[in-house]
Amino acid sequence: MIIAQITDTHLAAANAADPVFRARAENLRECIADINGLDPMPDAVIHTGDMTQHGQAAEFAHARSLLAALEAPLYVIPGNRDGREGMVRAFAGDGYMMPDCAFVHYAVEEHPVRLVAVDSLAADGSAKGDLCHDRLAALDATLAEAPAQPTALFMHHPPFDVPTAPDPFAYQRRRAGSDLAAVVSRHPQVVRIFTGHMHRPWTATVGGVAASTVPSVAVDLRKGHYAPTMAGRPVYQVHRFEGDWGFASETRLAGSGAISR
Numbered sequence: 001m002i003i004a005q006i007t008d009t010h011l012a013a014a015n016a017a018d019p020v021f022r023a024r025a026e027n028l029r030e031c032i033a034d035i036n037g038l039d040p041m042p043d044a045v046i047h048t049g050d051m052t053q054h055g056q057a058a059e060f061a062h063a064r065s066l067l068a069a070l071e072a073p074l075y076v077i078p079g080n081r082d083g084r085e086g087m088v089r090a091f092a093g094d095g096y097m098m099p100d101c102a103f104v105h106y107a108v109e110e111h112p113v114r115l116v117a118v119d120s121l122a123a124d125g126s127a128k129g130d131l132c133h134d135r136l137a138a139l140d141a142t143l144a145e146a147p148a149q150p151t152a153l154f155m156h157h158p159p160f161d162v163p164t165a166p167d168p169f170a171y172q173r174r175r176a177g178s179d180l181a182a183v184v185s186r187h188p189q190v191v192r193i194f195t196g197h198m199h200r201p202w203t204a205t206v207g208g209v210a211a212s213t214v215p216s217v218a219v220d221l222r223k224g225h226y227a228p229t230m231a232g233r234p235v236y237q238v239h240r241f242e243g244d245w246g247f248a249s250e251t252r253l254a255g256s257g258a259i260s261r
């Protein structure tokens with residue numbers, strides 16, 4: 001199975017005059033064109049949140065119009081910028097997300113790797129995340145439904161320290177990370193955790209499972225040090241699953257022209 005991961009597009013409405021937002025839309029278009037050119041095609045595309053800059057309906061409408069060009073199925077989760085309600089209104093019609101949910105929690109069953117979305121938004125709408133008892137219990141129950149099926153979690157806030165970030169831990173409470181790790185460690189079929197939010201690439205181990213955060217698609221918001229040849233060009237990641245060992249991940253520079261395989 002092949003998963004393309006895009007994250008932190010931070011889009012404004014289509015009519016936003018600021019050139020920064022026009023550039024971000026172009027960053028996403030470039031990633032989508034690159035994803036559509038992969039051979040073989042990905043089985044799924046995940047957007048790990050902060051799709052929009054302010055969580056407004058017009059911003060989600062713009063995001064949807066751009067993402068409609070994807071030729072593989074898209075699954076999304078909210079980031080702190082998006083808020084929960086706006087994203088659910090924009091995407092519940094796609095069928096995989098409940099329209100009236102207390103939090104965005106779903107499992108995608110139709111691929112070789114089961115995908116489980118984890119809602120990491122805090123109740124007070126802050127930039128930092130949280131994982132309450134109800135969500136962790138729901139995750140535990142969902143994972144218990146398919147103990148033999150390789151499973152990847154995807155969520156906005158990385159549940160591990162990112163030491164190069166000004167504030168390395170993305171959650172309000174350190175317990176959020178250790179509680180998630182405890183759930184993950186009870187379910188050995190969980191093979192990978194994909195996240196966003198930090199706008200830079202880091203990997204860690206959470207509950208014995210490889211977890212990662214990736215650069216923002218929005219180039220102006222990307223953090224970290226990159227080769228000069230990458231200036232102005234967006235990156236995303238391609239995660240390939242092989243039953244023999246699990247996931248191998250590649251960071252792709254969109255528009256580089258080379259076919260992935």
Ligand SMILES: [Fe+2]
Nearest residue numbers: 050079080197
């Ligand atoms: Fe975020």
